[in-house]
Amino acid sequence: MSRVSSRTFLVFALAAVSVVLLILSSSNRLGPVEGALSSAGRPFLITFSGLGRQINNMVTTARDLATLRGRNNQLQTMVDTLTIDNLRLQEAESENERLRSLLRFRQLNPNYDFRGGQVIARVIGKTPSNYLQSITIDLGSEHGIKPGMPVVTERGLVGRIHKVGALSSTVLLITDPSSGVPALIRGNRLSGIVNGRAGGQPVMEFISQDEKIALGDTVITSGLGGNFPKNLVIGQIVEVRQRDYEMFQQATIRPTVNFDRLEVVLVITNFQPLPGEPGEPESVG
């Protein structure tokens, strides 16, 4: 009898602890604890993330080799040997190239509203949850990172800083359903809001019905609302939905950034978002 009681007690105790933690965490009262735990797990995350990259590279390489084997056996042998020999070298080289591209991006865009102060950050983890589209980078409050700072790559807008720990931060991607980015279409200067979609591509909403939208038009940030700098590329329009009975038309956007292959990003540290940031970003659906 007492065995049953203690087990029943365990069920209720664990559920109660979870609910209390959920309430405290939602009201941001566990920030320091979450930050400390996140920092403690960081070395393991970096190690496993590196391992994941290596496995990813090896899988890709194996796929390439399979194709080559069908074409030329001699070439296959050579590629095989070279791939194994140069795996680490290739990794370093591609990383170097990415960093160079990021620096070039900054030099080629002097007309942006932000200048300097960008920090090169390494993506150390992608969210393990299907319900939050975010990445973790190895920069935190000790590097001057603050919530709301925009995050970009040389290809365009990635998202904004969501949670900041001492040595790492979480970036909420523009594909997350809770993310809203004021945007405009570069060609005809029509404005709207780009919202993420659960399991799908982001959609630009609140576009006036009167104007025509062309497929392939580039969508950039408008700077309205003061949460993102102006003129950052978001993506290209791939589909337009216009219905006569709706007040606005919608455009589906293919982001220029490949979120599945993000490894290095830039945080714009000198851009100060206006107070009154959008509230809880943890979102779903």
Next chain:
Amino acid sequence: MAKANRRRTLTIRRGLTNVYLMAVVLTLVVLVQATLLARVRLIGATPNLLLVVVVCWSLIRGLYDGLVWGFVGGLALDVLAGLPLGTSSLALMATTPLAGLGKNSVFPGSLTLPILLVALATPVYGWVVLLSEMIRGIPVDWLASTVRIIGPEIAFNAALTVIAYPALRWLATHYRPTQMEW
């Protein structure tokens, strides 16, 4: 007296083995989930290894072991995922009673039951997470999330069960002989 002491020592040793086993397995699972599996994104969803492990462990070792694994693993996942602490714990603990349905299965080695239970547990997990978000005032698109995220996740998790369940069964029998309850 000596017999009682021996029994107590055995119980403590068994308890410690359970704790070590849980710590090692859950640490590995959460890290693999956060780094390796996070890269596997097909049709908008990633497999949820932690959910699979918790459901399978509940089936092998019983509801209460599953609850503790769900609670601890959920907290670790929340820290890494950036979700509010307790969200995944609640969702994982909600799935463990399903394992009670198959506890007395006459075919413990069969994969059909664990796959079925994981397939049932995946939407339960997803809906509890969605519900917690909704209670916190965040807009939730139930239909889109169910179709685009939970649907593919069921298939991925079922596939993962084929590997995870036999591995966990081996662990369970290797680190603690099956107890007979009368």
